[in-house]
Structures are given as structure tokens and as C-alpha cells.
Amino acid sequence: MKYDYIIAGSGCAGLSLLYRILKDPVLCKKHILVIDKEQKNTNDRTWCFWEKGNGLFESIVTHQWKTLEFLSDDFQRKFDMKAYRYKMIQGIDFYNFVLDFAKQFENVSFTSENITAITTVNDLAEVSTENTTYTATYVFNSTSLFYPKMDTENSLLQHFEGWVIKTKKPVFDKNVGRLMDFRLSQEHGATFMYVLPTSETEALVEYTLFTEKVLEKEQYKTALKNYIQDYLEIEDYEVLHTEFGIIPMSLAKFSRNIPNEKHIINLGTAGGFTKASSGYTFQFVQKHTEQIIDLLKNGKHPNPQLNFRDKMYQWYDRTLLEVILSKKMDGKEIFATIFKNREIETILAFLGNESSVWEDMKVMSCLPIKPFLVAGMKQLRS
Template sequence: MKYDYIIAGSGCAGLSLLYRMLKDSQLSQKHILVIDKDQKVKNDRTWCFWEKGNGLFEEIVTHQWETLEFLSDDFQRKFDMTNYRYKMIQGIDFYDYVIGFAKQFDNVTFASENITTITSFDGFAEVVTDNTTHKAMYVFNSTSLFYPKMNTENSLLQHFEGWVIKTKTPVFDKNVGRLMDFRLSQEHGATFMYVLPTSETEALVEYTLFTEKVLEKEQYKVALQNYIKSYLQIEDYEILHTEFGIIPMSLAKFSRKVPNGKNIINIGTAGGFTKASSGYTFQFVQKHTENIIDLLKKEKHPNPTLTFRDKMYQWYDRTLLEVILSNKLEGKEIFATIFKNRDIETILAFLGNESSVWEDIKVMSCLPIMPFLISGVKQL
């Protein structure tokens, strides 16, 4: 059978695109195939992001914070947000929400198959799996098939282990999210903790590093145990859930376009929508998939063209990443300088690619000039 659209990969990007298609009256009757070797039945990740107002997935937001906290060795600061809210969505809630909605449509098919190749021909694309071959007008790919070459010279890994813990007595302020706590050893590279309380007795505590390689599993465990005991001063707690993840932060160019693949469109991390300087993905995926829907409705090629501002933000990201990779400055020093000297709304607008040029200048002007000038010229 030939489909209108094939979505290769049913993670954040694939399911976000599917949901937007099915919510649109013009596209909801298209024949859509979603292929992934894994069924989405586990709570395998947590997405946290900042957003103004209510978003498309507001109904499944687990918790949101109006106040964020940043901690480093020489200062601690709480930021009360005016426009933004920091939000959390659990992976299993997202999967259940989108897949449950999609199962109401007879024109949507889910296939649990391992994808081996994706190829574009004149007027259609083809997905080959271990079982069969599928064809469609367009394939939206979020698999790693077209990832660029990454190595320790051009890339870091953002890797993390998170624990959802529950205490017997109230210890957390559920209104304050600890966005970054850099009061940790930086021996491996940029290293910090998140603490995101969802009640007075429950919180996600996550150990996060930007380094060239992952640690031994026991090292994450020890770091989390020490932090919970020494910094949170919690002795008695229960671990309700654990998660581990790795996100590429790379100078290698993740392109929306596939060479000789006009009918293949990369989405998600594959399409460059994991922010290279921070690893944030969820909101960038939402903006990208919304643009794709707009183009499909206009019967245009569904690969949004990068704007001048898009290219500027990519340059900012590559410059910051090159500064860290070349050891000109530590990640801890960069983030601490920004959060110490600028207001939270400006910082979040800048990190979310929603800032004005004036706000860009405000953020960049508080950082040391020479390291960023040298790296910026190199990344032009």
C-alpha cells in the first residue's frame, strides 16, 4: 500500500507531527503510517521546557513552575518569571495521549518494524524494514539513519540519569524548580543537577553532564546519592522511577534535507532540532512541526527554509559549543555568568530562539569577548 505520509520513528518529533496532522481538518484524512521498532509503553523520558501561555499539550503537563533557581559556588538566585512557565511532561503521558488519539482514525496505521533504509525516488519515498517495503509521498524521518559523523573533536554528549524520589515528610517547595545547580565537581566537564519538585514530597533529581563520553553506571548512582544526602539533606526516601538519556551536542550539521532525498524530511534531532548548546528539544520540535503542517496545507514542499534568524541562532549555538570544546571557558563559568548578570525572561527568550536582536546583544555582552570572538569567527 502507498501512503500519503510515513513517519519513521515514534518519539517526540514523530508523534508531535502525527498529532498536528490529525488535529487539522485538511490533513486528518490522509493515509499515514507510523513505523518504530519499539512500542511506546514505557515512561522512558521526561521533557522539560519553557513556554508562554498554554501549549498544544497543556492537558498532559505534569507540573509547572513560575519560579526557577540557579546555583553556583559564588551565588544563588531565584527568578520569578512573568511571561514564561517551566513545564514538565512525562514520556508515557505523551505517548498514551497521542497514540490514544490516533487510534480513533482508521486512516492511521502503526507498525512495529525495524527500519533498514529510507530512499527517495521521483515523486515518492520508500522505507525498507526487516519485514517489508512501504511507500509514501513523503517520509518524515526522526531515526539516526542520516546522522552526520560525530566524534570527540566536534561533539559533546549531554548524558543524564534522573531519579523521581519520594520522601516520608514534606521537604520540597513545589513552586520552585531548580534549573541548574553547578556546585558539583567539574572534573568530567560541565556538570550540574536539576531538582524539579512536583509536590512537597516528590521531585525529579537529575544528574546531567556535557562531556565527551558517558560515565560508568555506578558513578551516576553515587553522584545522585551524595547530592540528595549532602545538598538536599534527605536521608530517608524512596526511588519511584529512574531514567537515563544521551543527547548529542554537536558542531556536525544535522540537516533537515537528505542528499538526493527530496521526499525525505528529517525531523527532531535528525533534523537539527536539538539545540546544540543546551540539548533542549521539545519546544523546537513543536515549532518545526507546526511549520511543516502549514506547508502541507499549502501543498508546498514540507521542509521549512531556514530564516536568517534561524541561521543566527545556529551560529550562536555553534560558537558556544566550540568555546566549550576548545576549553576556552568551562560550561559552568558561561552559564553562571549569564544567570548572574541577566534577567530570566531575557535568558529564556535567548535560549529558546525567541529573543530580539537587542536581547541577543544583552546576553552576549556579559560574556568574555575574546573566547567568543575567536570561536564565532571560526564558526562563520
């Protein structure tokens, strides 16, 4: 059977696009197939992001914070946000929300298969699995099939283990999210903790590193136990949930489209929507899928082209990552300098690709010129 759209991969990007298609009164009638080797029925990840006002998935936001704090060895700072809110969505809530909505549509099908190839044949996109082949006018791909080559020369890994812990006594301020705590050993590379309380007795504590390779499993557990005991001063708690993840932070060029494959559009990390300098993905996926819907509704090719500002933000990200990879400055020093010298709204606008040129200059002007100038020039030539 030929479909209008095939969504290859049912993670954040694929299901965000599906939900937006089904919310549109015209596009919701299209025949859609969603393919993933796994069913999304576990709480395998937590997405945290910032935005102004209410977003498309506001009803499933677990918690949100208007105050964030940043900690390093020589300073500690709390920021009260005006426009932005820092929000958390649980993976299982997101999956259930979209999949339950999709059940209303008989024109939407799901299949659990391993995708082996995506190509173009006779002016149609073709998805091959271990069992069969499917065709569509467009395939929206968020699998790793088209990832560029990544190695220690051009990439870091953001890897993390998070624990949701519950204490017997109230110890947390649920109104304050700890965005980064760099008061940890930096022996492996940029290393920090998140602490995101959702009540006075429950919080997500996450150990995060930007390094060339992952650690042994026990190292994450030891770091979390020590932090909870030594920094949070909590002795009596239970672990309700654990999660582990790896996100690429790479100079390799992820592309929204594949050369000569106009019927295949990359989404999510595959399309370059994981921010190279921070690993944040959720909100960039939302902006991209919204653009795709606008193009589809207007009968245009659904692959939003990069504008000048998009290219500028990519250059900023690549420059920062180049500085870290070349060891001219470490991640702790870079982020500590920015958070010590600039206001949170300016920082979040810059990191979220929502800043003005003036705000760009404000953020960059607090960093040392030489390492960033050298890295920036190198990335302009690449």
C-alpha cells in the first residue's frame, strides 16, 4: 500500500510531527504509517526545555520552574525568570498523549519493524524493513540511517544518568530548579548535576557529562550517591526511576535533507535539531515540525530551508564546540563565565535561538576573544 506520509521513528520528533499533522483539519485525512522497531510504552526519558507561555504539549508538563540556579566553585546565582519557564515532560506521558490521540484516526497505522533502508524509487520514497517494503510521497526520518561520521576528532557525547528520588522528609524547594551545578570533579570533561524538584519530597537528580566517551556504569551511580549525600545532604531516600541517555554534540554536519532524495526529510537529531553546544532538542523539534506543517498545508515541499539567522546560530554552536574540543577552554569555564555575567533571559534566548543580534553580542562579549575568534574563523572555513 502507498501512503501519503511515512514517519520513520516514533520518538520525540516523529510523534511531534504526527500530532501536528493530526491536529490539522486537512492533513489529518492523509494516510500515514509510523514505523519503529520498538513500541513506546516505557518511561525511557525526560525532556526539559524552556519556553514563553503555553506550548502545544502544556497539558502534559509534569512541572515547571520560574526560578533557576547555577552553581560553580566561586559563585552561586539564582535567576528569577520573567518571560521564560523551565518545563519538564515525562517520556511516557508524551507517548501516551500522542498515541491515544492517534487512535481516533483510522487512516493512521503503526508497525513495529526494524528499518533497514530508506531510498527513492520511481519518484516515491521507499522504506525497507526486515519484513517488507513501504512507499510514500514523503518519508520523515528520525532514525540514525543518515547520521554523518562522528568520532573523537569532531564530536563529544553528552551522556547522563538520572534518578528520580523520594525522601521521607520535605527537603526540596519545588519552585527552584538547579540547572547546572559544576562543583564536581572535571577529570573526565565538563561535568555537572541537574536537580529538578517536582515536590518537597521528590526530584530528578541527573549526572551529566560532555566527554569523548561514556563511563563505566558504576561511575554514574557512585557520582549520584555522593552528590545526594554530600551536596544535597540527604541520607534517607528511595530511587523511584532511573534513566540513561547519550546525545551527540558534533561538528559533523547533520542535514535536513539527503542529496538527490527530495522525498526524504530528516527530523530530530538526524536533521540537525540537537543543539551542538548544549544537547537540547525538544523545542527545536517543535519549531521544525511546525514549519513542516505550514509548508505541507500550502502545498510546498516540506523541508524548511535554513535562513541567515539559522546559519548564524549553527556557527555559534560549532564555534563553542570547537573551543571545547580544541581544549582552549573547558565547558565549565565557558558556562560559568556566561551565567556569572549575563541575565537568564538573555542566556536562554541565545541558547534557544530566539535572541536578537544585540543579545548575541551581549553573551559573546563576556567570553575571551582569542579562543573564540580562532575557533570561529576555523568553522567559517569548514
